[in-house]
Amino acid sequence: MKADVEHSDRPRPRTKRLPRSVRERQILDAAVDVFAAHGFHQASMDEISEVAGISKPMIYAYLGSKEELFVACIQREAARLLDAIRGAVDTGLRPDQQLWRGLRSFFEYTQQYRSSWAVLHRQANAQGEPFSIELAQWRSRTRDVIAMLLARATESAEQQMQPEQMQPFAAALVGAGESLVDWWLDNPDHTADGMAMRLMNMVWMGFGDLVEGRDWKPE
Amino acid sequence: MKADVEHSDRPRPRTKRLPRSVRERQILDAAVDVFAAHGFHQASMDEISEVAGISKPMIYAYLGSKEELFVACIQREAARLLDAIRGAVDTGLRPDQQLWRGLRSFFEYTQQYRSSWAVLHRQANAQGEPFSIELAQWRSRTRDVIAMLLARATESAEQQMQPEQMQPFAAALVGAGESLVDWWLDNPDHTADGMAMRLMNMVWMGFGDLVEGRDWKPE
Amino acid sequence: MKADVEHSDRPRPRTKRLPRSVRERQILDAAVDVFAAHGFHQASMDEISEVAGISKPMIYAYLGSKEELFVACIQREAARLLDAIRGAVDTGLRPDQQLWRGLRSFFEYTQQYRSSWAVLHRQANAQGEPFSIELAQWRSRTRDVIAMLLARATESAEQQMQPEQMQPFAAALVGAGESLVDWWLDNPDHTADGMAMRLMNMVWMGFGDLVEGRDWKPE
Amino acid sequence: MKADVEHSDRPRPRTKRLPRSVRERQILDAAVDVFAAHGFHQASMDEISEVAGISKPMIYAYLGSKEELFVACIQREAARLLDAIRGAVDTGLRPDQQLWRGLRSFFEYTQQYRSSWAVLHRQANAQGEPFSIELAQWRSRTRDVIAMLLARATESAEQQMQPEQMQPFAAALVGAGESLVDWWLDNPDHTADGMAMRLMNMVWMGFGDLVEGRDWKPE
DNA sequence: TATGAATGAGTATTCATTCAT
DNA sequence: GATGAATGAATACTCATTCAT
Secondary structure (H helix, E strand, O other): OOOOOOOOOOOOOOOOOOOHHHHHHHHHHHHHHHHHHHOOOOOOHHHHHHHHOOOHHHHHHHHOOHHHHHHHHHHHHHHHHHHHHHHHOOOOOOHHHHHHHHHHHHHHHHHHOHHHHHHHHHOOOOOOOOOHHHHHHHHHHHHHHHHHHHHHHOOOOOOOOOHHHHHHHHHHHHHHHHHHHHHHHHOOOOOHHHHHHHHHHHHHHHHHHHHOOOOOOOO | OOOOOOOOOOOOOOOOOOOHHHHHHHHHHHHHHHHHHHOOOOOOHHHHHHHHOOOHHHHHHHHOOHHHHHHHHHHHHHHHHHHHHHHHOOOOOOHHHHHHHHHHHHHHHHHHOHHHHHHHHHHHHHOOHHHHHHHHHHHHHHHHHHHHHHHHHOOOOOOOOOHHHHHHHHHHHHHHHHHHHHHHHHOOOOOHHHHHHHHHHHHHHHHHHHHOOOOOOOO | OOOOOOOOOOOOOOOOOOOHHHHHHHHHHHHHHHHHHHOOOOOOHHHHHHHHOOOHHHHHHHHOOHHHHHHHHHHHHHHHHHHHHHHHOOOOOOHHHHHHHHHHHHHHHHHHOHHHHHHHHHHHHHOOHHHHHHHHHHHHHHHHHHHHHHHHHOOOOOOOOOHHHHHHHHHHHHHHHHHHHHHHHHOOOOOHHHHHHHHHHHHHHOHHHHHOOOOOOOO | OOOOOOOOOOOOOOOOOOOHHHHHHHHHHHHHHHHHHHOOOOOOHHHHHHHHOOOHHHHHHHHOOHHHHHHHHHHHHHHHHHHHHHHHOOOOOOHHHHHHHHHHHHHHHHHHOHHHHHHHHHOOOOOOOOOHHHHHHHHHHHHHHHHHHHHHHOOOOOOOOOHHHHHHHHHHHHHHHHHHHHHHHHOOOOOHHHHHHHHHHHHHHOHHHHHOOOOOOOO
16 A cells, blocks of 8 residues: 555635645645655656645646656755755855765755655656656756865865866765665664764765875775 | 667567576566666566567566566665675775775676666665665665675774674765766766775775774864 | 447547536446446456446546446445335235235336346356355345245234244245246246236245145235 | 465375376366356466366366366256255155155255355356356256156146146246255254255245144155 | 466556546 | 546556467
8 A cells, every 4th residue: 555645634725716836836845745755657646636735737737747747846856955055055164164064954954854855866866767867967966066065175285176076076975975864764863963974074084085195096 | 759678579489488497587687677778667567578578477477566576676686786796805805905896896797787787776766665675675785795894994993893883884885886886877988996996085095084083073 | 259238339429528426327327237248257347438438437436446336236236126126015005915016026127127137136146255245235135125024924923923033934035036037038928917926826825725726816 | 365265285196197087077176166166257277277286288188168167067066966856856755745855955965065056056147158058058957857846746636737837936946945045054053954844835835824824844 | 198388368457638617 | 717527548467278398
């Protein structure tokens, strides 16, 4: 049996004319929950319409096809997450502090908005899907933000590095973060601060060595 | 249009009686390819049977339902990957060398067996409950292997650490590895060695600092 | 070749929006006919939807699965038949007259609603567990009605009998009736009155009486 | 879930060459059980072959298609039941005694051979089936036997009756018997003798007689 | 003789999407 | 604007039956 998304049973006020923007938000909220719970293919437009309290034809009128709806979800949630991270980074601070703030707000966000994160993370990898482009774009943007933070950290070092060179490191950092969140879900006795510090310690210290010219080589 | 898995159009030798074990392998091979290409829900049993050159009833008779078939794929591919990693680690070597070998063979494997990796990483993740168990088990086992490697690395240090304490680091490392592979697919002008070295540099150096008592703290 | 239920080939007025209750009746009517003609397993939802002039999804939306649809048929037809019998019994009459009216209306009903009877008697019987419950309930209710009639007939007699004691007799009477209807279908040159009288004579008077020339006649 | 027919788990002696007649009996025994348990359509050849301990190709070689197998089951079981009844009737006895003996052995048989009876009774009504002819023939033969017994009972009476005239009475009697057996299954605290007497009293004496205190007793 | 291996053909069921009201 | 009614198209799964060994 599906673990259904909670349906509120209070009679929804049908035929209440609401402005388009409100309707769209209702729909997106419901869609994010349902997609997060069941994944794209398992999610049914019927359930989304039920959870949203809005009939299917309205969903099609406002947000288009199921695919377009999913893309809209991804875009909104990705923007939210990126905004949260960007908002936490104060460019006046020292580079490591900037990274620290970014990571901490990332963990805080994932803790607070489970569905949002589930849609981005769980569904984001599915390939062969028509919307994989959207998903790849989100990943790429996230990497760019992190890569920029990392590049800034080398500004004062001997060997300055360009953001492009930081891309694989950023990718690894994002992946490490995602994976740590998964582990966190199973081991919730940690604070967002604690998680962010773990990641900082793991990445930053090693990164610092690199910046200073100490690197590891196989025998 | 679906980017269909290549169908050989030469008339497959039907009614050739082959032993069950051979057929099962053929089916799993085909299933991994198709699931990797389209994902679980988009993959149709019809296509799998066509690619395998075996009729659907045999698939059901040997491997059970679509879900069971998918799980069988996950299990086989997960075991293969783990075996590859374990086989590469020579416990006689220095800890960093062990980790290096493990990571390198991980990247080599993902490079060589694209479908296998795609099924494990991209598709299995995206699905809901029924498969998450299988996938979680694999993740957990992989983490255990890595955590053990990391713990070994502290044996000669002042502050020895238990494998359990290494779990979040292992999680981060696995996530970083997965994410790097994704990046690699889009930027294939790198060797498996190069990718593994990047990860070593990122993780090992930082880890080394930790072991020696240097850690990062927020202001 | 299947002896298909007559399909009207004039293009059915698709997309005509009708209220749910009307559609449900149409579906049940068609289903009773098709189930009566082919039996539960041989009947296909495709044919039912074709005969009903309604697409399959509507059938599933309104009446549920094939099994539920069959049960719904059984229930509706059983209720109809019982109503017909109950409606014919005038409790003001003499007991034998009441029985006579009940039996006569039973035969009339089976004659008039062939499909209805076929579903109840021929098809529901042949199936396994899931339906036997429904059918058993109907049988039981029918027996109760008959047993009550029989018990009433003893009210003025020396040895009054309770309805429960009449149960096996009622069972036998119902079975005799069902079987007579079968025979009647192969020998249709008899009226419903004639059939009911045969049964009255057999049951009420007793065969021994018949042999000796004593028979029962309606007033 | 199906209430499966009990499968013996002791390893059946495969490839043991047995004479055809033995194999055929094994198959028919299994088929009767499976058909009785699930009905014709729900019964699968796979299950029959499993219960019989004989591979499917042998079943097809010996008994033909599923339909032919079913017909063979009906014919064998019908013959057995008829033989049991015929064997119990001693033509030297008084007519009522003959009927009594026949009925009693009928109830004894149904009690002893549940599967046999279930196949004949439960499946016997299915119409629209290719084998309904066989089933109708069995019913007809049973009626003939009973009708003959009834006709004999009128030999000494003023108004002798022909067996054909007795057909509807025989039909009713058979139906009453079948129905009583069903009731008996739910109320097993009665002996075969008791059931047969109930039927005699009902049919032979007539309900009217019963009410007035005249009942039938075996000698 | 005996069977594991193999399949064609069929069927219940679901779901995204649209239209009449 | 808002929705109940409606469906085409797709797909997982089953089963009687046959054939190579």
